[in-house]
Amino acid sequence: MGDMGRGMYVSDSVVPLYREMVQYATIVCPNQFEAQILAEQEITSLDTLYAVLSTLHVKRGSPNVVITSVDLSDEDLHHIGAQPKLASDGTTLMTLIGSSFDHSQQQSSSSASPRELLRPWFIQFPEVPGYFSGVGDTFSALLIGRFDPSSTARSDSSAAPSHVARAAELAIASLQSVLSRTSEAISQAPPLPDNTQLTILAKAALPESAKWPTDQAEIDKLTAAQRRVEEMRPRELKIVQSKADIENPHVVYHATNFANL
Template identity: 40%
Template sequence: MLADKLLSIQSHVASGHVGNSAAAFPLLLLGWDAEFVNTVQFSNHTGYARWGGIRFDATHLEDIFSNMRRNGLLRHARMLTGYTPSPEALTCVKELVTELRKNNPELVYLLDPVMGDMGRGMYVNPDVLPIYRSMLPLATVICPNQFEAQVLTDMEITSLESLRSVLRKLHKDHQVENVVVTSVALPDADVAHLGISNTLPNGEPAMLLVGSRARPDNEPEMWYLQFPELGNYFVGVGDTFAALTLARFTEGTQIPDAAHACGEQVPESPSECTLPIAWAVALAVASLQAILHRTLDFMKTHAEPGIDPFGDSNDLDIEDNVKVMRLRELRIVQSANDILHPTVRYRPQWVPN
């Protein structure tokens, strides 16, 4: 196995930044010799009023994987998987992950179980769910959102204690070492128990991310990170986050020099969490915050007269929808310095007992 080889399997768009087209630049910039297999090839993401392209089937993926195998190209130290369009295609991906895990027990694998979201429900074929569940023991890190964590465990998250039960089940029953629930809503009393509120001190709406590492007894060792929400205008944020987190995660295999954490990791207080996964997430969030701020600035300065880039794009006609979607594409390449040298303003904290 080559220490800097990384394989990313997820969707791709020709224009914009979603799936592999969101992950590629950060991974390569941070020193990973990354290779990419696309499960979907679209012109652009489906938030646009029109798009074209195809979803690849299992036969297509197996043809790629089998010839990589024949040529001795499956030598990856790390792996990332995201959106896969069908149960058959996902089964093919699972078989490859199983093979790589068998050949390299030290494989660091981040599974992003892309299935749906709160308020929207399942937006993929529901038959992928049992396959994702069977893939959980193969993963080093999983990054579900609240909806995905709930469907994976068949449990609702309605409180901090129910979240703890979900994490316990993922650790104990599914043998996942590291879980990052990328967005979660908790009752005000539970948020207050964490020592925070649903808004930041400056009044901005906040997002809450909760992570956990399995203790030897499989009890969750919980931590959290709160940061500005910055609106829900963007597509590809989760894909970028997963790539940045895997790129920065120092546990397991070696990482390239460019991916090593910059800035101060010494805890500022006893409540601060410095687990490798928590610090990787903090760095990923720091880079993403810069990308989103740059994108927001671009939206403000480049909008055409009469076009509100912050309005509901579903209310627009096709041509105006397309104009707005183009404005909202993540400014990833333009944020190269913030990917290499993020400024960490939001630091992970232990969840109090």
């Protein structure tokens, strides 16, 4: 749907449909921007975080919510038992937050508020610097692929708070390996071709049925498009090269329940 600092990727007219579809999802895993759009509320504090989670669970109807990156103040991170955003070694830490909600439990515990029934947890892990394309989609695929209540919860002595939390641990482990391998490939990529070479590449990429333009403005457009292709080529996620890490992830970053507030 969109991202912080970039805005919407889709038309505003389809947002109500996204909100309506949440009730049919066993898991939703938006980023912070998307979670705010779906819940129609910004996350600026722990209270508003709880409000967004509650809306996605109770009003929108999804039993499991995983917000892939949440920007909280260091004070709020401390309150939930997490580390500051900037680690002592200078590494930037990202915070993923998830929760699960059992609607039947709400009915049997009429005196409990939705906030008391959310059972939120978090995972902190180091940011892999750089711009990558398709990270959210890859994480979603890994999360769904690992989510199996019959086997993932504590099958390997994991102390993860829930089935979806264990799936998130495994997904992050695989994704960190993919991003690290991709980052290494970017650092080793050769310099971009010059404009003359880019024009040659753009011409070679045209279908046989297409004619190369004679207008210089059109040629410049094709050359610029080829530049974007060459810039993104080394940034393609190294998923195939990370097959072993996807099949057998080594979990380093674990899910932890929120501290008692």
